Amino acid sequence: MEFEYSDKVKVLLERLQRFMADYVYPAEQTYHQQLQEDRWGEPPIMVGLKARAREAELWNLFLPDPRFGAGLSNLEYAPLAEEMGKVLFSSEIFNCSAPDTGNMEVLAQYGDAEQQARWLQPLLAGEIRSAFAMTEPKVASSDATNIETSIVRDGDDYVINGHKFYISGLMNKRCEIMIVMGKSDADNPNRYQQQSQILVPTNTPGVKIVRPMTVFGYDDAPEGHAEVIFDNVRVPAGNLILGEGRGFEIAQGRLGPGRIHHCMRLIGQAQRALEMMAKRAEQRVVFGRPMIKQQSVREDIAKSACEIEQARLLTLKAADQMDRYGNKAAKDLIAMIKIVAPQMACTVIDRAIQIHGAAGLSQDYNLAQHYAYARTIRLADGPDQVHMMQLGRNLAARYGAEQ
Structure with missing residues (x-):
């Protein structure tokens, strides 16, 4: 696989990073304040952000079918999903948030014309x-x-x-x-x-x-x-x-992309946590000297960078195999990244919380909520144990059959 992003992806990624810097990060506090006023409604600031995202042609990036979305492969979408993952609510800005993404994929792949007209089109438009x-x-x-x-x-x-x-x-x-x-x-x-x-x-x-x-x-x-x-x-x-008795087939088709999208976003969350802990360590003084002078803090930062990069590369490999050979052929790699990425994110975010001290548990930072999300994904779309059980079975059968 190619480790360099294509020119198309570089342009999209640069545009997305600029959008995040200009509009999303500055909106975080306002978003959460408005959410307190109407817990289950749409914060007004989200309406404007979505309009800007559509104008910037950063919309429905997750759908590989060009009839419905941006026509990006899983490998091309990976760095974009990672960038969106740095803010929990930002995927919705670009109409790339779960569970809508999985439902749109199901309707695009398995829905009939009437179902697509009645439900897929409004979802694609972000109307519902x-x-x-x-x-x-x-x-x-x-x-x-x-x-x-x-x-x-x-x-x-x-x-x-x-x-x-x-x-x-x-x-x-x-x-x-x-x-x-x-x-x-x-x-x-x-x-x-x-x-x-x-x-x-x-x-x-x-x-x-x-x-x-x-x-x-x-x-x-x-x-x-x-x-x-x-x-x-x-x-x-x-x-x-699709028809009676086809539910499990649909679920399997849905969960492959859904699982890897979660992993992509988790890598973004972990990357943001790494950047936050590095900044905190440079700026905070403990026992008369900057925290970064503490060997254990340096080790936490170094280990986190290594673990993030390992998970990122495994995610990219899984995405590449999905694009080349299909979701079924890539099922072992999808299982691997679903095992690895949530645990990695939990570990890295936990280190960031520790370096931030009591503040890391507070509403002043996003770390506690990001940790809760990462821990949740160890259960969502299949618990770790199920993926390990199936992966172990597949590997044993493969290697056991070799003479």
């Missing part, structure tokens, strides 16, 4: 937000075949019943559509063909939001994570995506 409903409180959802929510055909409709939680994005007032995963054929002997995915407008009768869930005490507004009950929710049969 969306959610993806899979995780359930009563089963181990790391194994998607355990999902119990039922999707039952009734004439020209499907009826949905179930209980889900940590449904990211659903608390947002602008969230108008969910993709719901459930079982449409629970008795199918092939457990990977029991599930389906279906589009459910959030205002459908029977959709009952129980409460917002917190993550390390954060409500993650304005997207939030909802606990939700589906009580005889009825939607047209045309809302089914």
